[in-house]
Amino acid sequence: MEQLAASVRARAVALMEQVLRGGAPLAAEYPLVLDPRFPGRVLAIEERGVVVSACAALVRDFVVGQHTVRAGLIGSVVTHPEHRGRGLATELLLRAERALAQDGAWLALLWADDPLFYDERGWRPVGCELDFVLESWQEGRLAGASGIRAAAPDDWGAIHRLYTRQRERVDRSIDETRALLAGPGIETLVIQRERDVVAYSCLGRGGDFARTIHEWSGADQDVLALVRAHMQRAKARGASGPTYLLTPPTARTLHERLRGCGLTCADGVLAQGKLLDPQAACALLAALAGPQAVVSIETLVESAESRPHIVLRGPAGESILPENDLLDVLLPARGRRTRVEALARETGLALDALPLPLFAWGLDSI
Template sequence: MEGPRSPAESEFPQVINFLNSSLREGAEWSISNEYPTALTSNNIHNIRIITDEERIVSHAVLKPLIVKSPHVIFKVGAIGSVVTDPSHRNQGLSTTILNSCLKEAAQQQCDVAVLWTNLYDFYRRLGFELAGTEMSFTFEAPLNVPAGDLRFSDENRVSPEAIHRLYSTHTVGSVRGAEDIRKFMGIPKTLVYTAWEKDGSLAAYAIEGKGADLGGYIHEWAGGTSKVLALLSWIQSRRQGPLTLISPRHCRNMVTQLTGKGAMVNEGFLGMIKILNFDQLTAKLKRAFRAEGVADIVFERTAGGVLFGVGSELFTLQEEGDVCRLIFGPLDIQELDMFSEAARARLAKVLPLPLWLWGWDSV
């Protein structure tokens, strides 16, 4: 057995073959088209494999992302395509490979690692916890939002620059170039819906589907809320079956409007998160608090856990997962009744930090 290590350039096709046969059997496309910025030879130094007699038997990929938010610029290590050949399972290979990815992410100054899975217990053993927030809205009854002057299209050949311009108006999201958007638009089973103003400018877009995942889900969207709603209404009028929109909780206007329209609301987690560079992350947090006029925030590792609080109101968090859920949600500061009302108000100025990744960034 050899590894974990990065594949050589010449092994890249073999890596993709291994992933296609183990994760995408029967698909009409290659998994590398689904994750064009992660499963690419440009990211080969962040791919990890284990081989047995020159055959790949285990794999995971790390995709570091810069995520901007109003208070903090994060570096996030997204991890995906975690798989071990059935003949080599339960020997610790994925655990070893994931630890190698986490080490690499920490060395590249990632504040946290994020992954999307339903194997909660497997990842909890590696220190991940369900954290952050995500809201999804399913509407079955017609939205009936008037189109006004907007013209709608489901034509995929939209300028990536126009999408990028609207994407960049989001307050929270990964830093992307128009070239990244162009690659994402080519993902199999990705539908690009757009709303256009009379003058030909892009008013809103909504993206549904992503390879084997997210069919029936609008996982990316941007534009003024009323324009996105008009676009959703148009998409809904042309299809059968329910449509679901995924939204970060901090998009208050969208959340309020959709709730008001009787959508079925589901509150979930952003994903499973693990803090990688505690000191770096808490230094960013403290800076964010200082910018809000709160200079006496405490976030320190101690023998018993993490000492957290403001001024003289301090409390120890024992579980690593609780620290994550406090920083990124869903833990509600207002429910922390060990703090005075005044302390809670000060903590809530920054916490929870609105960490968010739009659908195309998931790996």
């Protein structure tokens, strides 16, 4: 992805800070896109020396079980208040999507407070997370543990190792983990046993994830003890209201324990997504559908309009879906398997590896 000249980049970041943080600094919150040491990029539209619209973009390789899939993240989309409604953000989003696709991303993801703007530009809810809500009076339902303390920079290497044990994650370097953990407003706790840090958890992150534990790793009982410790610390600070725990759909044993404690969860959407490269998505579909599957893109004429469709063939027959519906099969919102099951019935393929349990931890979002 092309780098902006340093002065344009600085003005683009200043616009993001003005619009999103009332002028307060943003770089420490999003080091992977705003610190030039890391791979993220800032994109901008400039008119007569003024940056009028800007956004950030970051290519990430997501580890999903045995697969690694490349997706692009977009964030901090802003237009100068005096230049809104002229199509600038729409144009910049398209540029960001093209740049990410050129860098090999088949999918773009973003997290927006208000999804409507993106819905109207072809983005849709994708993926799944299970969000547990813990009311403050429920803290006693979780068992505690000894050895819990606030993390220090010395722990960041151990925390990174625990992060890389997650089956679903981003291929993140240790320097990236360090920079992310150093961000503002993150309460990171660890459990230390003898010399080893065996579990960690992060609550809050800058202006995001208020009262939310968004990243953790370790044995289930240790993670729950950390959740309890975050809740106790919140109470000691005088904070009221529930604590939220974000979990990937594959953390099934942790989910069982939480449900066993009488805690309830909601199926959440992971992000908003947009398909960037249908051919790469088809190759992924073929890899996930197994050796009996044959996948092709074919142009079908529908009421005088020709549109690309995906044809999936298996032992029992074939199934055709519009290219735009690929995400509903690969990464459906809330992990719903309705489309996958219909495809499996029509083709005779097992399709057990679908949907793809791609997951982004809190520090991975931009």
